[in-house]
Structure formats: structure tokens, C-alpha cells
Amino acid sequence: MKKKVPIDFKVSAASRGRRSKKKKRRKLSKRRGVKVKEKAKEEGVTPLVEKYWLQRYDLFSRYDEGIKMDEEGWFSVTPEEIAVRHAEMSRGGVVIDCFTGVGGNAIQFAKMSCHVVAIDIDAKKVELAYNNAKIYGVEDYIDFIVGDFFQLASSLEGNGDIAFLSPPWGGPSYKAIENFTLDRLKPKDGYSMFQVAQTITPNIIMFLPRNIDLHQVEELSWLSSPPLSVRD
Numbered sequence: 001m002k003k004k005v006p007i008d009f010k011v012s013a014a015s016r017g018r019r020s021k022k023k024k025r026r027k028l029s030k031r032r033g034v035k036v037k038e039k040a041k042e043e044g045v046t047p048l049v050e051k052y053w054l055q056r057y058d059l060f061s062r063y064d065e066g067i068k069m070d071e072e073g074w075f076s077v078t079p080e081e082i083a084v085r086h087a088e089m090s091r092g093g094v095v096i097d098c099f100t101g102v103g104g105n106a107i108q109f110a111k112m113s114c115h116v117v118a119i120d121i122d123a124k125k126v127e128l129a130y131n132n133a134k135i136y137g138v139e140d141y142i143d144f145i146v147g148d149f150f151q152l153a154s155s156l157e158g159n160g161d162i163a164f165l166s167p168p169w170g171g172p173s174y175k176a177i178e179n180f181t182l183d184r185l186k187p188k189d190g191y192s193m194f195q196v197a198q199t200i201t202p203n204i205i206m207f208l209p210r211n212i213d214l215h216q217v218e219e220l221s222w223l224s225s226p227p228l229s230v231r232d
């Protein structure tokens with residue numbers, strides 16, 4: 001004969017089972033978290049960029065083949081999918097990538113059959129961009145220049161079909177700003193930057209944060225004739 005089990009015992013046994021499953025799951029994910037942290041440490045990733053390292057394949061799909069970045073590069077590189085969309089706006093020709101960084105955009109423009117003039121003020125960034133372009137097999141389509149875009153602009157007049165502007169947004173804290181105004185862009189405000197780019201070509205692509213002041217962007221687009229389009 002089956003032994004009757006008191007109801008409250010059944011309940012507590014079941015919940016004990018659930019609790020131990022939860023405990024196991026927590027243990028497992030903790031162990032996985034520790035492993036991920038160890039792998040990041042092995043690669044020399046600092047705690048500040050760990051979050052970006054977790055998204056490494058979104059930044060560069062060929063990350064495992066030898067992509068290299070410095071700390072600023074981790075949080076300032078354009079994610080590959082977005083860089084592809086930027087590149088799709090071009091139709092070949094010469095693209096002046098005025099703030100190249102570690103090469104996220106330059107690589108995609110080069111893949112889209114553009115010739116790219118890649119400028120960055122930081123020699124280390126240019127070295128990293130060259131390394132990364134080699135991973136994608138496009139280094140021969142890019143001229144790498146260490147220099148200040150604002151100083152080089154006059155020598156580039158009429159030499160580019162597109163000027164691509166991906167200036168620093170002032171670090172990850174830009175996200176906390178409700179209305180990101182153009183004066184926050186570095187190293188100069190967005191209006192000056194845009195005007196300098198206009199001396200090279202009327203075709204300008206500017207990559208701005210989502211929280212940008214849209215009224216200002218509209219004003220900026222009117223500086224161009226015909227006015228530039230704004231895309232989300």
C-alpha cells in the first residue's frame with residue numbers, strides 16, 4: 001500500500017528541489033563568468049573594457065584572426081554592422097576617413113571598393129588600424145597617415161569623393177547626456193569640423209551619437225547645398 005505523504009512535506013520537498021537547481025545554475029554561470037574573466041585577462045583586457053570585449057565579434061567579426069585594439073579603440077570603434085552601413089552609402093572613389101581610430105570604418109570602405117585615406121593623430125591607432133586592415137586583406141587599398149586632420153585638410157582639398165567624420169564623442173560617459181550638443185564633440189565642435197570637411201568635398205558622412213541634438217543636426221545639414229540627409 002502507498003504511504004500517504006503529508007501535503008506540507010510534498011511542497012517543501014519540491015521547493016527544495018527547485019532551490020537546489022537554482023543553486024546549481026547560479027554556480028554554473030558564476031563558473032562561466034570566472035572563465036570569461038580569465039580569458040579576457042589572458043588577452044590583456046582591462047576591467048574598463050571588459051564589457052566591450054564581450055561584444056568583440058560585433059566590433060570585428062574576424063576578431064579571432066588577430067584583431068588588435070588599445071583601450072580607447074575598444075570603446076570608440078564603430079561596430080562592424082554599422083560600419084558596413086556607412087560604407088554602403090559610398091559608390092567607390094576616394095574616402096577620406098578623417099578620424100580612423102583602429103580602422104573599423106576604413107576597412108569596410110576599402111571592402112566596398114573605395115580607396116581610403118586613413119588619418120589619425122595617434123600613431124598607435126594607425127599601427128593598429130594597419131594590423132586590422134591586414135586581417136581583412138584590404139591594407140593595399142588604404143593610405144595610412146599619422147597626423148592632425150585639421151592641419152592636413154588644406155592639402156586634401158578636392159582630393160576626396162567623401163569625407164567620413166567619426167570624431168571622439170568624449171568617452172563612454174556620452175550615453176548619460178540627455179541632449180548631446182555638437183560642441184561636445186572632440187577635438188573641435190561639430191560645426192567647425194563640418195566646415196573643414198566641406199573644403200575637401202561636399203559629400204560628408206558624419207557618425208554621431210543617438211542622443212545628438214537633432215535640431216543642431218538639421219542646422220548642420222543646411223550648411224550643405226543641397227542639404228544632407230539625416231539617418232537613424
Ligand SMILES: C[S@@+](CC[C@H](N)C(=O)[O-])C[C@H]1O[C@@H](n2cnc3c(N)ncnc32)[C@H](O)[C@@H]1O
Binds near residue numbers: 077149
Ligand atoms: C571615435 S574614434 C574613431 C573610430 C573609428 N571610426 C573606428 O571605427 O575605429 C576617433 C579617433 O579620432 C582620433 N583623433 C582625435 N583628434 C584627431 C585629429 N585632430 N586628427 C585626426 N584624428 C584625431 C582619435 O585618436 C581617435 O582614434
